[in-house]
Amino acid sequence: MALGGGRDCGNLPGVGLLEKLVALGPAASQQQVSQILSTELEHWRKNAKKATVILSGLARHRLPSLARLVLSVMLHSGIESNVFHYSAVITSCEKLGKWELALSLLNKMPQTGVLPDRINYNAVISTCEKGGQWQLALSILNSMPDLRAMPNEISYSAAISACEKSGQWQWALSLLSNMPVIADEINYSAAISACEKAGQWLLALNLLSNMPAVRLMQDAISFSAVISACERVGQWRLAVSLLLRKMPEMKVFPDKISFSAAISACEQGGQWQAVLGLLSKMPEVRTAPNSVSYSAAMSACEKGGKWQLAVHMLCSMHETGLAPNEMNYNAVIIASGKSFSWQLALGLLRDMSQTCFTPDEVSYSAAAASCELAGVWHLTVSLWSSMQAATTISLKLSAVPQVRASESAVWSSTHV
Template sequence: MPEARVVPNEITYNAAISACEKGVQWQLALILLSLMPEARVAPSEITYNAAISACEKGGQWQLALTLLSLMPEGRSVPNEITYNAATSACEKGGQWQLALNLLSLMPEARVVPSEITYSAAVSACDRAGRWQMALNLLSWMPEATVVPNEITYSAAVSACGKVGQWLLALRLLSLMPEGRVFPNQITYSAAISSCKEWGQWQLALSLLSSMPDVKMMPDEISYNAAISACDVGGRWQLALSLLSSMFGMRVVPDTISFSAALSACEKGGQWELALSLLSSMPDMRAIPNEINYIAAISACEKAGQWQLALGLISSMTAACLRTLLLRSCSSSATPGR
């Protein structure tokens, strides 16, 4: 731009850094930010927000916090968007204590937390298995005149489900309409998963079947959780029934769907069905992975079908070599080729 006698200004840099943020190019965003003082352009809170968001999307929580700490030196005042991005960065980085610390610092900075801030903090607690803290945050929101949304509830449901508090997870799901918050696919999937983890396959199926009643169509995540619940509960017939019903609901099974169904067949001693499922995966555009092969191999081994098991080991080895070769070729290829 200087060669064309056009001098970049704050708006130019903000637009460029925002473009890097949207493209998850956090390195370029930081380079642009570092070049601003040389161009005698002072970064604003908009500039910092875009750079912090770029770091958040790129999984760079340390850099996001560093940028936040540098803002006062640049005479930029962090706002709600700044704290939301930084809290989300901590959440994605598994730093739940730092996420909660940012939330606690907001009132001192005269910044009011929003449902986005609380949702990120609750999600951070969910990732860390801190279900009590997740519930505490949810209960504190009304006092802060912040209304929980479906993301907040989904994270809290997930947090409860992961540690065996499936009754609490279902209780939260039932309370959502009272708060005029409607569960979405993520909320239901989290609730179904909470049932899956602790052998409550009947409840998992009940939740899945109730989704259309609230005008919520199950997606592959919902089905995967329900199939896994049947797997854990030793109900291979139901697992296969759910897998086949996905097509009627216009939901495409993925590798996880087949993994759960294969595991159910393996546990139920259904080696022939396991082999049939494995062979059908490519037709469904699902590439078998190591977990899929191991489940089928285990099913054959338990049934004394050692020759078939050896054949599967050979097929798995060949498939892994093909994958490694493709990755090697892809990484060595240049854009011009």
């Protein structure tokens, strides 16, 4: 009989210890965990590595709460914990951004006679980064030297990324310039991304340019971030120059992300010819366009009044085995609508409905506007009514309370 919300797996024959624990799920109680571990604890007392294996397994299954319960049972049973045990549990928190639990474990380590090491601190900083806690990440980073755990480039990379994701580009640059250790490519890329997200394209370009001077290799990630920064401020010529001239000059091979960023920059600048040129160059460097590339290209054609080219691109996606997404369909519906091709707009709307995509407000609005321009008023009214009905259903579905935590969703998706 089950003890609480999980399954009673303590006596299942032929099932390993890790599988029994995983079967309990994230809602397991400490009593259930104790029951399963009752015959194993003495083995763990003699060989601490066995506990590390189980805790690491729970981390791989993204079950931090369950891993914490296992650690708690160990401590209550008088089994000495070590830095590897805590590292495994904190790592499981990191994967899901459970920063509160990770910080609690870090603070508890000295109370159990375990001194946190740099790996523990780095994992907690990374957890804070994933949880959007940039100030806490900086606080932990600054406290490390006082606790005899000197930060390294990994520590700073996690802290810079935390600032980047929270839009704190000034702090990201400050950390990079004041690092007591030699910065690496990951540190620079994180700082460049922080500038990119804040629209600071000149600072991003300056960081990229400085990398060779400090003997760091520029790569596709750092270039892509600067190209994206150019896109945000309409610097499409510079974006294309970085992609087609500077990257080959530095022997950096452009990837899909680099091309998509440059194509988006051209699209923002209304340069549909440049977009087509970039699309045609992608196969030359053995890089196939993806849905993002096509979506930007279709939007550029729409802005340039080249609706036939947008339709051709949508057909090309089907021919190359690349499934169009909602953004691709919407871009072509908008393009065809502006050209008075209301029949085509309706056909695309119907195609969307027959696939796994549900037309949204953009889809219906564009198709309705096309019919309105063509004077087909009865279809215009019908489309507006369909859009209102679809919007109402969407709102009702979004109002359904999400009673499961992310950990429960991850567990249930892999243990049905």
